[in-house]
Amino acid sequence: MTEQQLKEINERFASSSPKELLEWAFQQGEAIVTTNFRPYESVILHLATLVQPSVPALWVDHGTNLPETYWFADKTQKLLNLNLKPYLPKMTSAHWLALNGGAVPMPDEVERVESFSRIMKLEPFERGMKELAPKVWITALRKEQNPQRAATLQLVMWDAKFQCLKVNPILNWLPSDLDQYVETHNLPNEKTYYDPAKGDEKHECGLHAKLVTDAK
Numbered sequence: 001m002t003e004q005q006l007k008e009i010n011e012r013f014a015s016s017s018p019k020e021l022l023e024w025a026f027q028q029g030e031a032i033v034t035t036n037f038r039p040y041e042s043v044i045l046h047l048a049t050l051v052q053p054s055v056p057a058l059w060v061d062h063g064t065n066l067p068e069t070y071w072f073a074d075k076t077q078k079l080l081n082l083n084l085k086p087y088l089p090k091m092t093s094a095h096w097l098a099l100n101g102g103a104v105p106m107p108d109e110v111e112r113v114e115s116f117s118r119i120m121k122l123e124p125f126e127r128g129m130k131e132l133a134p135k136v137w138i139t140a141l142r143k144e145q146n147p148q149r150a151a152t153l154q155l156v157m158w159d160a161k162f163q164c165l166k167v168n169p170i171l172n173w174l175p176s177d178l179d180q181y182v183e184t185h186n187l188p189n190e191k192t193y194y195d196p197a198k199g200d201e202k203h204e205c206g207l208h209a210k211l212v213t214d215a216k
Helices: 002-012 018-024 041-051 065-078 093-098 110-132 147-152 175-184
Strands: 032-033 056-060 083-087 136-138 156-159 162-165
Touching: 002 083, 002 156, 018 041, 018 136, 032 041, 041 065, 056 110, 065 093, 083 093, 093 110
Parallel strands: 032 056, 032 136, 056 083, 136 162
Antiparallel strands: 156 162
8 A cells, every 4th residue: 555545545535434334444465453451442442343343352450450451441332342452461460560569660760661561461452453564553542642643643654664554444533532432331331541562642552652654
């Protein structure tokens, strides 16, 4: 796919609904949706499974999520009958914590955040992407989450690292849009979430740090 083709695709779907974009995306080849079960993740999972109920959902469970996150994940999986594909780090969370201070890293602990991200999140994620080998990667990324994303993200991109199309159906949604969707479809949600691989919303854990729109 060329840069010009990507431009044309983004222009084509600029005013389309997420469902319309997803219907096109699933026609492009084997697809997966990724999730970390942060707040509002039920939205992208609901949208994706509406179009393709059996779509694999890749989840890196690093073992240190808050209880609320695990409850949310369980409720969402059962409600949507998710084809969940959990990937776990090769090192247990107890092992990592024992070697790294006994507690999950805080935002100002740069070295600990980066170590956690590399060992507990990026490695299992990359392993999952390699094994599932999607042609289409569906994400819940949104512009308003991060100023860096606002300048670089598009609805449809080419991810050079994983050699697949990266599709962001709710790219332009705001929290108010998400709240309305959750209410309309009676979806589970939770607002308590902490990602030790990021520390804060402005720090990239690495999964989406290198955003590539160039052609193959």
